[in-house]
Amino acid sequence: MEKTTFEGATTTVADVLISELETWGITLYFGIPGASSLPLVDAVRRNPNARYIVVRHEQAAAMAASAYNKFTGKIAVCLTIAGPGATNLATGLYDAKEDRASVLSLNGQVKTQYSGPGGIQEIDQDAFFRPITVFNNTVADPATAVKLLTRALRHAVVAHGVSQLSIPNDIQAAPLESAYCERETCLPAVSVAPTDEAVRAAAEAIDGAKRPVILAGFGAMNAAEAVLDLAKAIRAPIVTTFRAKGILPDDNEWVAGVHGQLGTPHALNLVLKSDLVIACGASFSDLTGIPESKRAVQIDIDPLQLGKHPLAVGVWGDCAVALPRIRERVRPREDQGVRQWLADKKREWFDRLDQEADPEAVPIRPPYIMKVLSETLPEDAVISLDVGDNQWWFGRNFRMKRQRFAMSGYLGTMGFGLPGAIAAKLAYPEKTAVCITGDGGFSMVMADFATAVKYGLPIVVVVLNNHELAMIREEQREADYPAYGIDLLNPDFAAYAETCGGAGIRVTRPQDLAPAIKKAVQMDKPAVIDVETDPTRFG
Numbered sequence: 001m002e003k004t005t006f007e008g009a010t011t012t013v014a015d016v017l018i019s020e021l022e023t024w025g026i027t028l029y030f031g032i033p034g035a036s037s038l039p040l041v042d043a044v045r046r047n048p049n050a051r052y053i054v055v056r057h058e059q060a061a062a063m064a065a066s067a068y069n070k071f072t073g074k075i076a077v078c079l080t081i082a083g084p085g086a087t088n089l090a091t092g093l094y095d096a097k098e099d100r101a102s103v104l105s106l107n108g109q110v111k112t113q114y115s116g117p118g119g120i121q122e123i124d125q126d127a128f129f130r131p132i133t134v135f136n137n138t139v140a141d142p143a144t145a146v147k148l149l150t151r152a153l154r155h156a157v158v159a160h161g162v163s164q165l166s167i168p169n170d171i172q173a174a175p176l177e178s179a180y181c182e183r184e185t186c187l188p189a190v191s192v193a194p195t196d197e198a199v200r201a202a203a204e205a206i207d208g209a210k211r212p213v214i215l216a217g218f219g220a221m222n223a224a225e226a227v228l229d230l231a232k233a234i235r236a237p238i239v240t241t242f243r244a245k246g247i248l249p250d251d252n253e254w255v256a257g258v259h260g261q262l263g264t265p266h267a268l269n270l271v272l273k274s275d276l277v278i279a280c281g282a283s284f285s286d287l288t289g290i291p292e293s294k295r296a297v298q299i300d301i302d303p304l305q306l307g308k309h310p311l312a313v314g315v316w317g318d319c320a321v322a323l324p325r326i327r328e329r330v331r332p333r334e335d336q337g338v339r340q341w342l343a344d345k346k347r348e349w350f351d352r353l354d355q356e357a358d359p360e361a362v363p364i365r366p367p368y369i370m371k372v373l374s375e376t377l378p379e380d381a382v383i384s385l386d387v388g389d390n391q392w393w394f395g396r397n398f399r400m401k402r403q404r405f406a407m408s409g410y411l412g413t414m415g416f417g418l419p420g421a422i423a424a425k426l427a428y429p430e431k432t433a434v435c436i437t438g439d440g441g442f443s444m445v446m447a448d449f450a451t452a453v454k455y456g457l458p459i460v461v462v463v464l465n466n467h468e469l470a471m472i473r474e475e476q477r478e479a480d481y482p483a484y485g486i487d488l489l490n491p492d493f494a495a496y497a498e499t500c501g502g503a504g505i506r507v508t509r510p511q512d513l514a515p516a517i518k519k520a521v522q523m524d525k526p527a528v529i530d531v532e533t534d535p536t537r538f539g
Contacts, residue, residue, distance in 0.1 A: 013145045014043035014172040016181065017106075020146055022049055024153060024186050026075050026104070028068065028426060029053065030061035034081030036108030036121065039172035041079065053426070053455060056447035058085050060419040062092020062103070063408075063445075067384060067420035069101040070406040072427045073189070073222075075156060078105040082166070083121030086128060091413055093132050093162050098410035099218075099243075100160040100302075104152060105129070109138065111170040125166040134161035142174040146181035153186040160302070192301050194317030194325065201313045202278075202297045202322075203329035209276035212236045215259065215290065218243040218409070219281020219300060219319060226323035227280055228254065233327055235335045236278070237342055239267040241288045243409050244281075246400035253339055257349070260288045262395040266345035276312065280319045284309040285410065299323065353397050359510050363534040366390070366464060368510055370397035373462065376517045378432045379403065384420030386437035387412050389470035389535070394436055415444035418461065422448065425457040432521050435461040439490050440469045446496065452526040453501040460520045461528045463493050466535035474537060497528035508532045 011019075018040070021027070029052045033041040044050045055061045058080050065076040078089055086107045096103040110122040129136045135155035139145045145167070152163035206212055214236050216227050224247045231238050231254040239259040240247055248255050257264035259271055271277065277290055279298040283305055284290055295312040298305070299322050306314035315322050357371035370393050377383075383405035385394055391407065406424070408416040421435035435442075442463050452459050469486040476483055494504030502525050505516045513531065520527035 011176060011178060012039060012043070012172065013139070013142045013167070013174050013176045014039035015046070016176050016178045017145060017149055017167075018043040018047050018050060019178065020149055020183070021077065022047060024188070026077060026153075027051060028076040029079045030055055030064045030076060031078055031080035032058055032061070032085060034085060034108065036082040036110055036169050037080060037085075037106075037172070038108075039169065040106060040108065040167065044079065052079065053422070053451065055419070055451050057445065058088035059091050059415065060422075060445050060448045060451070062089040062105070063095060063413075063416050064092075064419040064423040065103045066092055066096035066099065066101045067406050067416070067423040068427055069096070069103060070099065071382060071404065071424055074427075075102050075104055075153070076423070078103065078107075081108045081121065082110055082125065083123050086123065086125050086166075090132065091411075091415075092419075093129075095408045095411045095413055095416065096162050097132050099408070102156040102160055103162045104156055105162060105164040107164065107166045108172070109166040109168040111168055125164075129162075129164040132162055133164045134159035135163040137164075138166040139168070139171050142171055142176045143182070145171070145176065146178070146183045150184040150186045154184060157187050158190050190301075191318045191321055192316060194299075194315045194322045198313065198315045198317070199322065199325045199329060202299070202315050202326050205276060205295075205297050205312045206234060206278065206326070207331045209274075211274045212276040212278055213270050213274040214238045215241070215271075215277050215279045215282050215288075216244045216247050217241045217280060217282025219283075220244065220323075221247055221281070223280065223319040223323055224248055226320055226327070228252070230278070230323055230327045230330070233332050234330055235333050235338055237270050237338055239263070239271060241282050241285070242395050243407065245395060246403055246405060249401050250399045251401075253343060256342055256346070258395055259290070262392055264349050266342065266349060269345075270342075279309065280323065299326075350399075353399075356397070361534065362509065363466075363532045364507070364510050364513065365534050366393040367397050369462075369464060369513065369531060369533065370394060372513045372517065373436070374399040376514050376521075377403065377434060378521065381432040381434050382424040382428050383434045383436060384417050384424055386417030386435070386441035387414045388438040388441050389466070389474070389537075390436055390438040390441070390464045392471065393464075414441040417441055418445045418448055421459045421461065422452055422457055425452075425459050433457075433459045435459060437461065437463055438470070439463055439465045439467065439488055439493070442493065443488070443490065446493075449497060449502060449526060449528065450500045457526060458524050459526050460517070461497075461526070462517070463528060463530050464533045465490060465493065465530050466533040468535050470535040473535065493528050493530040497526070501525075503527040504530065506530045506532070
């Protein structure tokens with residue numbers, strides 16, 4: 001089939017695609033340039049509103065794009081080359097897939113005449129990306145480029161996932177006139193309203209319960225006030241999933257804390273004694289640990305999530321839309337002492353956390369680190385959390401105020417913290433962006449600390465440096481295996497930060513931690529706080 005071009009066009013396919021993305025408010029790109037993506041990269045260069053953050057490894061590009069969507073709900077683009085550039089994106093894109101983050105991946109491809117066996121840096125990218133994506137295609141004709149792009153965006157937004165377009169180098173450089181392009185309408189967001197029948201059924205189930213508990217998940221993060229309004233109306237405590245930690249401040253009188261393996265004992269107690277769980281945007285992961293015997297009213301924007309847990313009522317809808325409608329129908333009730341019981345239990349729990357935070361222990365204990373971070377980080381800080389023992393301590397011991405955090409949830413990949421903090425600072429330049437990580441997770445991606453320096457992104461990286469993979473040690477212990485393969489030979493992370501052009505602070509004494517954090521927050525440059533940490537959990 002003969003390809004269609006537009007003679008006399010002064011713009012290329014690459015120009016038109018980057019301009020089209022700008023029309024939809026998408027101007028942030030992460031990646032590494034190369035031969036197969038040069039026309040696209042140059043189109044970004046010539047667009048005054050586009051910004052290309054060149055990372056040191058494509059994995060960091062994909063993780064940053066995933067984190068950007070988790071923090072903002074907006075789409076960022078991964079822009080890199082064919083072959084190894086594409087394959088290096090896989091881990092970060094899989095994180096987006098598993099956590100339902102909307103991401104667009106634009107990948108170069110070798111010129112069409114060189115595709116197939118023997119092409120340098122050429123792989124079957126359609127086949128490679130198929131398991132990861134909600135939309136996946138290669139542009140074979142310039143005339144279809146814009147239509148495929150807008151279709152990719154629509155799928156990423158509506159299906160909450162990764163869309164991928166591979167574009168051969170010669171197609172990118174082909175002439176194209178935007179005015180003659182066929183396109184589809186890209187929806188900026190999707191909201192689903194529940195049916196009246198579903199709202200009525202949910203309200204009846206709630207009214208019939210004697211001890212309801214609200215479970216707030218990540219899908220309810222934009223409906224915090226609606227969750228609280230329902231809790232106040234029916235006098236029901238709120239427990240959260242780990243990813244929804246901070247949906248409301250931990251000191252809110254109706255918040256019982258995280259439920260699950262690193263949750264609070266009173267959250268577990270409330271769920272066990274409840275006769276109905278009102279699940280708002282929660283996916284019932286095994287780590288959240290809601291017993292299958294518990295009846296549930298489940299509210300979710302994804303109809304395929306409904307029924308994942310045995311249901312009393314399933315409500316297909318956006319929590320921000322559904323919860324106020326349910327609140328209008330439920331019968332307000334008097335407090336039967338739940339609020340006072342919860343206040344007493346929370347006071348006991350916070351006292352316990354304070355006791356665990358030994359201000360004298362050397363090496364510094366993680367509970368003390370989390371206590372100091374809770375007390376010194378700004379109330380509106382944006383936190384990117386890595387995977388590992390640092391994550392365990394954050395979930396258990398950090399006390400959220402008005403901070404927002406993101407992490408790698410279902411995939412649980414180490415290395416998320418640093419690129420996530422870079423994305424957080426790009427999304428919220430006026431706020432303090434913090435990466436909380438371990439020495440294992442940081443060392444996987446530490447090259448991109450130089451990226452933060454290069455682009456003038458003053459992030460604060462707190463490294464819990466215990467010289468080992470402490471989470472793996474604990475997993476080996478629980479499985480009755482000896483510790484093996486978990487020791488780490490680390491560089492001087494603070495000196496490394498200085499070498500990159502940032503600031504490095506090494507902390508070995510508990511009394512030096514708070515001043516170090518306060519100093520790093522005030523700096524106008526990226527900073528690493530290398531905290532010498534005890535790897536043992538208790539004892």
